[in-house]
Amino acid sequence: MSINLTDEKIKFxxxxxxxxxxxxxxxxVAAGSGHSAGPLGMADIFATLYFFILRHDPKKPDWExxxxxxxxxxxxxxxxxSTMAHAGYFPVAELLxxxxxxxxxxxxxxxxxLPMLETSSGPLGSGLSQAVGMAIADRxxxxxxxxxxxxxxxxxxxxxxxxxxxxxxxxAREKLGNLIVIVDRNNIxxxxxxxxxxxxxxxxxxxxxxxxxxxxxxxxxxxxxxEAVGRAQAVFDGxxxxxxxxxxxxxxxxMERDYKWHGxxxxxxxxxxxxxxxxxxxxxxxxxxxxxxxxxxHE
Amino acid sequence: MINQSQKLNPKLFDKKVDEVPIRKGFGQGLLExxxxxxxVVGLCADLTxxxxxxxxxxxxPNRFVEIGVAEQNLAGVASGMSAMGKIPYISxxxxxxxxxxxxxIRTTICYNDRxxxxxxxxxxxxxxxxxxxHQAIEDIAITRxxxxxxxxxxxxxxxxxxxxxxAAETGKPTxxxxxxxxxxxxxxxxxxxxxxxxQLFYGEQSxxxxxxxxxxxxxxxxxxxVAEQLSxxxxxxxxxNISTIKPIDIEQVVSLAKTCGAIVTVEEHQIHxxxxxxxxxxxxxxxxxxxxxxxxxxxxxxxxxxxxxLEHYGMGESHIFAAAKKVIGRxx
Numbered sequence: 001m002s003i004n005l006t007d008e009k010i011k012f013x014x015x016x017x018x019x020x021x022x023x024x025x026x027x028x029v030a031a032g033s034g035h036s037a038g039p040l041g042m043a044d045i046f047a048t049l050y051f052f053i054l055r056h057d058p059k060k061p062d063w064e065x066x067x068x069x070x071x072x073x074x075x076x077x078x079x080x081x082s083t084m085a086h087a088g089y090f091p092v093a094e095l096l097x098x099x100x101x102x103x104x105x106x107x108x109x110x111x112x113x114l115p116m117l118e119t120s121s122g123p124l125g126s127g128l129s130q131a132v133g134m135a136i137a138d139r140x141x142x143x144x145x146x147x148x149x150x151x152x153x154x155x156x157x158x159x160x161x162x163x164x165x166x167x168x169x170x171x172a173r174e175k176l177g178n179l180i181v182i183v184d185r186n187n188i189x190x191x192x193x194x195x196x197x198x199x200x201x202x203x204x205x206x207x208x209x210x211x212x213x214x215x216x217x218x219x220x221x222x223x224x225x226x227e228a229v230g231r232a233q234a235v236f237d238g239x240x241x242x243x244x245x246x247x248x249x250x251x252x253x254x255m256e257r258d259y260k261w262h263g264x265x266x267x268x269x270x271x272x273x274x275x276x277x278x279x280x281x282x283x284x285x286x287x288x289x290x291x292x293x294x295x296x297x298h299e
Numbered sequence: 300m301i302n303q304s305q306k307l308n309p310k311l312f313d314k315k316v317d318e319v320p321i322r323k324g325f326g327q328g329l330l331e332x333x334x335x336x337x338x339v340v341g342l343c344a345d346l347t348x349x350x351x352x353x354x355x356x357x358x359x360p361n362r363f364v365e366i367g368v369a370e371q372n373l374a375g376v377a378s379g380m381s382a383m384g385k386i387p388y389i390s391x392x393x394x395x396x397x398x399x400x401x402x403x404i405r406t407t408i409c410y411n412d413r414x415x416x417x418x419x420x421x422x423x424x425x426x427x428x429x430x431x432x433h434q435a436i437e438d439i440a441i442t443r444x445x446x447x448x449x450x451x452x453x454x455x456x457x458x459x460x461x462x463x464x465x466a467a468e469t470g471k472p473t474x475x476x477x478x479x480x481x482x483x484x485x486x487x488x489x490x491x492x493x494x495x496x497x498q499l500f501y502g503e504q505s506x507x508x509x510x511x512x513x514x515x516x517x518x519x520x521x522x523x524x525v526a527e528q529l530s531x532x533x534x535x536x537x538x539x540n541i542s543t544i545k546p547i548d549i550e551q552v553v554s555l556a557k558t559c560g561a562i563v564t565v566e567e568h569q570i571h572x573x574x575x576x577x578x579x580x581x582x583x584x585x586x587x588x589x590x591x592x593x594x595x596x597x598x599x600x601x602x603x604x605x606x607x608x609l610e611h612y613g614m615g616e617s618h619i620f621a622a623a624k625k626v627i628g629r630x631x
Contacts, residue, residue, distance in 0.1 A: 070379075111411050119382065120410045126403055129372045133379020136364060140340070141383075163403070166372035
């Protein structure tokens with residue numbers, strides 16, 4: 001896979017990320033509950049994965065040769081559902097059924113309702129174990145000749161869970177070059193900023209000492225995302241992690257960098273925030289007027 | 300009378316009946332199904348010999364994954380391997396798997412409906428000297444309450460071997476409960492075994508009797524002996540071996556209630572949530588009769604020999620015998 005993104009491709013990804021973000025706001029407003037900050041912050045990474053990196057076929061979701069994307073922090077599933085819909089897995093209109101009775105789009109991902117998901121998730125800390133199990137099974141069957149990759153998307157807050165570190169020990173021992181972990185380093189969790197609730201730094205050193213190949217990137221820089229994945233794919237003798245620094249609530253002025261929006265949808269009464277009836281309008285206006293030109297603070 | 304159609308061990312009531320740990324049947328069964336089915340893989344959390352998975356590991360080192368002391372990871376990794384088409388068997392002590400990793404089993408295995416076979420060894424107080432931390436007496440309750448899960452509690456190593464082999468065909472998450480200590484051999488290779496079917500070991504299907512005894516796991520032998528003792532006192536008993544606790548064999552349990560009018564349940568487990576509860580759920584909904592529950596009465600275990608502990612916690616033969624008489628007295 002070429003890791004070089006053309007300017008046209010970047011423009012295309014920006015448009016996709018904008019569509020994904022707008023759908024996230026629309027579905028959360030329709031649902032009346034759900035997580036806002038994480039999904040918005042991860043939209044650029046999801047766009048880059050589904051529209052550039054992953055080997056997959058939305059028309060054949062059970063294609064055996066596909067790469068696997070395991071979402072460990074299931075609460076950011078609005079970005080997963082939104083991206084899958086825009087990639088053609090199911091109609092975009094279905095996004096408005098999020099969290100409603102009878103929906104395929106359960107509040108946290110559930111394979112029984114949407115079998116095209118790789119796993120169900122929500123309780124934190126279990127996704128990496130499953131991704132490691134998948135990667136080991138692939139090695140058992142195909143050795144190092146397999147060209148499938150296993151991408152595990154995790155949050156930083158969920159690294160509080162000890163099981164994540166159990167899985168890392170095993171991934172390193174098994175030298176899983178087919179495993180690429182992407183950590184959403186947005187620095188927030190429900191009770192506050194991660195470094196106040198339970199400090200994770202120096203996070204890259206922790207992964208390095210667990211024998212992971214470590215990349216640290218700006219999670220809103222499409223080129224950086226693609227290049228980091230490309231380098232991770234080239235590491236054959238061990239697992240890789242991409243620590244992606246993201247801005248929670250990215251693209252919506254009043255949500256950015258504010259942990260209070262971790263678990264709330266637009267339309268929530270909150271001190272110091274816009275009136276609840278105007279939040280959705282402001283959010284959509286923010287996203288649309290940026291015209292997809294969502295730039296990173298690091299640029 | 301012993302039900303001849305069950306082809307039980309002819310030396311069943313001999314003083315020198317053979318004794319083999321139930322967990323040995325798991326080790327043997329896994330080796331056999333591993334030879335037949337290349338999709339079978341084994342994962343263990345640092346207790347490979349103790350849980351008897353070493354037989355499989357030695358034969359198929361490339362299909363074995365040592366997880367280390369990390370039972371939560373054990374469950375998750377197995378779920379992932381199942382997603383890729385493998386049939387993972389995971390083993391540890393029941394206290395740690397499905398004890399420590401219950402939520403991982405619920406979400407990554409059962410909620411996803413992944414076929415993972417969870418072998419929980421060293422269940423019951425008969426683990427003995429290790430003490431209460433290692434005596435799983437809640438495992439049936441916590442597994443049978445999870446949707447999609449099959450729960451099997453074999454009565455001897457032969458039934459454990461059959462259950463281990465049959466579990467590869469269920470396509471469902473399956474818990475197999477194993478005990479550490481040597482247990483008298485009750486069944487033979489010819490004894491019928493089907494997941495979901497209880498077996499009438501004592502009495503004939505159409506017989507009426509004074510009391511029905513329903514037991515599971517390592518206490519089946521003691522309970523079966525009590526059925527024999529009762530008959531010597533002209534108290535007619537029927538005995539049902541319930542190795543599959545979920546899905547429970549409703550037909551056989553109801554038949555026991557109808558033909559006996561009173562039931563004693565026997566298990567090496569808390570009386571809350573285990574076999575007794577499962578039987579009670581069936582009986583009260585279909586044909587209510589009095590039930591007495593033999594099991595641990597809401598206590599933790601402690602160190603001791605298996606026999607000392609079974610006596611102390613009210614699971615000895617004398618307790619089962621007394622419960623049978625008591626429940627007969629409760630008939631209206």
